[in-house]
Amino acid sequence: AQSVTQLGSHVSVSEGALVLLRCNYSSSVPPYLFWYVQYPNQGLQLLLKYTTGATLVKGINGFEAEFKKSETSFHLTKPSAHMSDAAEYFCAVTRGNLNNNDMRFGAGTRLTVKP
Amino acid sequence: KAGVTQTPRYLIKTRGQQVTLSCSPISGHRSVSWYQQTPGQGLQFLFEYFSETQRNKGNFPGRFSGRQFSNSRSEMNVSTLELGDSALYLCASSPPGLADEQFFGPGTRLTVL
Numbered sequence: 001a002q003s004v005t006q007l008g009s010h011v012s013v014s015e016g017a018l019v020l021l022r023c024n025y026s027s028s029v030p031p032y033l034f035w036y037v038q039y040p041n042q043g044l045q046l047l048l049k050y051t052t053g054a055t056l057v058k059g060i061n062g063f064e065a066e067f068k069k070s071e072t073s074f075h076l077t078k079p080s081a082h083m084s085d086a087a088e089y090f091c092a093v094t095r096g097n098l099n100n101n102d103m104r105f106g107a108g109t110r111l112t113v114k115p
Numbered sequence: 116k117a118g119v120t121q122t123p124r125y126l127i128k129t130r131g132q133q134v135t136l137s138c139s140p141i142s143g144h145r146s147v148s149w150y151q152q153t154p155g156q157g158l159q160f161l162f163e164y165f166s167e168t169q170r171n172k173g174n175f176p177g178r179f180s181g182r183q184f185s186n187s188r189s190e191m192n193v194s195t196l197e198l199g200d201s202a203l204y205l206c207a208s209s210p211p212g213l214a215d216e217q218f219f220g221p222g223t224r225l226t227v228l
Contacts, residue, residue: 032215043222046216101171101209102171103217
């Protein structure tokens with residue numbers, strides 16, 4: 001079975017600082033990896049995903065993530081935090097079975113951005 | 116294209132009652148998945164429906180059930196509600212052949228008193 005672990009349930013950064021949210025995965029097959037963002041009282045919105053090919057993936061709102069097989073990691077970064085980035089972020093993994101939803105989520109990381 | 120819609124957005128019930136939540140997927144999407152989100156357990160997969168058939172199920176008791184209609188709309192039902200069922204219930208739909216492309220609705224916030 002596949003799973004993800006998000007390191008740090010809360011991360012606080014200053015506006016303009018680098019954002020780094022950590023995610024490590026476990027999977028018996030090449031994984032598909034995702035980052036979602038959730039704003040208060042809303043559903044999840046896909047930020048970016050890695051399936052195959054280029055290991056550096058760019059997403060919406062200036063976020064990007066790099067798939068590192070040797071480290072089993074898929075950390076999310078943004079060079080400069082904005083107040084509007086304050087939200088909860090979820091890392092997720094699937095086995096890439098396109099006909100069956102087997103997505104598993106991490107526990108989430110709440111990002112706070114200080115002025 | 117309209118997004119995934121869920122009704123109602125908020126619901127208050129008492130222990131022992133039952134509840135039905137509704138989800139309308141994005142037009143053309145035939146897969147609908149349900150998740151329960153709580154502060155303690157995080158996001159947990161409930162079940163997935165495709166073409167009116169349940170094709171995947173999480174580890175929840177039989178009090179949690181669902182169905183899907185021919186127009187792909189889905190409902191989930193929770194019977195004999197317990198305090199621990201208080202949660203945000205999220206629905207997500209996927210286009211055909213792309214089960215990993217999930218589009219989430221805003222959720223239904225269920226409070227059990």
